[in-house]
Amino acid sequence: MMMLREDTTRSHDGQWVFDRGTLLGLEPAHGELAIVVSCADSALQRPRQAAEDLLLEQLREQLTAGRHAPLPKIAASAWIVEKRATFLARPGLARPPNTTGSPKLMLAGDWTDTGYPATLEGAVRSGKLAAQALIASG
Numbered sequence: 554m555m556m557l558r559e560d561t562t563r564s565h566d567g568q569w570v571f572d573r574g575t576l577l578g579l580e581p582a583h584g585e586l587a588i589v590v591s592c593a594d595s596a597l598q599r600p601r602q603a604a605e606d607l608l609l610e611q612l613r614e615q616l617t618a619g620r621h622a623p624l625p626k627i628a629a630s631a632w633i634v635e636k637r638a639t640f641l642a643r644p645g646l647a648r649p650p651n652t653t654g655s656p657k658l659m660l661a662g663d664w665t666d667t668g669y670p671a672t673l674e675g676a677v678r679s680g681k682l683a684a685q686a687l688i689a690s691g
């Protein structure tokens with residue numbers, strides 16, 4: 554997993570790259586990379602091939618700068634577009650607590666009432682609050 558340097562002036566919209574082959578324990582030669590583009594409106598307005606070429610240009614520049622071997626030719630690619638990936642954190646948005654009314658069933662997830670927007674920190678906080686509520690319920 555590596556953070557990418559986003560540069561909107563060059564349409565280098567990637568923020569993260571994940572080596573899925575390694576993370577999923579597949580053979581290193583599997584070579585499956587996933588690039589994350591949040592707030593992808595401008596990337597999605599470009600023709601798919603142009604957007605992909607720009608992301609690969611960013612990847613080539615940043616991933617292979619120095620330590621890594623050059624990227625091989627890309628054999629296949631796919632886009633996954635999640636239009637409702639996270640909730641919209643509007644002021645006053647009602648979000649559920651961790652408790653459910655059942656002492657043995659708690660909710661955890663970034664969408665619960667964590668005080669944070671939909672983030673990893675919110676998800677961790679929610680998990681901790683759910684575990685504490687479960688322990689407190691005996």
Ligand SMILES: Cc1cc2nc3c(=O)[nH]c(=O)nc-3n(C[C@H](O)[C@H](O)[C@H](O)COP(=O)(O)OP(=O)(O)OC[C@H]3O[C@@H](n4cnc5c(N)ncnc54)[C@H](O)[C@@H]3O)c2cc1C
Nearest residue numbers: 589590591635638639661662663664671672673674675676
């Ligand atoms: C493109 C993108 C970029 C993001 N970038 C950032 C970032 O840079 N920084 C940041 O802090 N946050 C970021 N986030 C938000 C962050 O990923 C989420 O807030 C966080 O992952 C939420 O964690 P969670 O455990 O609540 O839910 P999830 O991580 O969504 O986990 C829920 C799990 O439940 C599984 N599941 C769902 N339904 C079922 C079912 N019926 N049965 C079994 N399993 C099920 C899902 O497969 C998933 O594995 C990003 C999100 C997206 C989509």
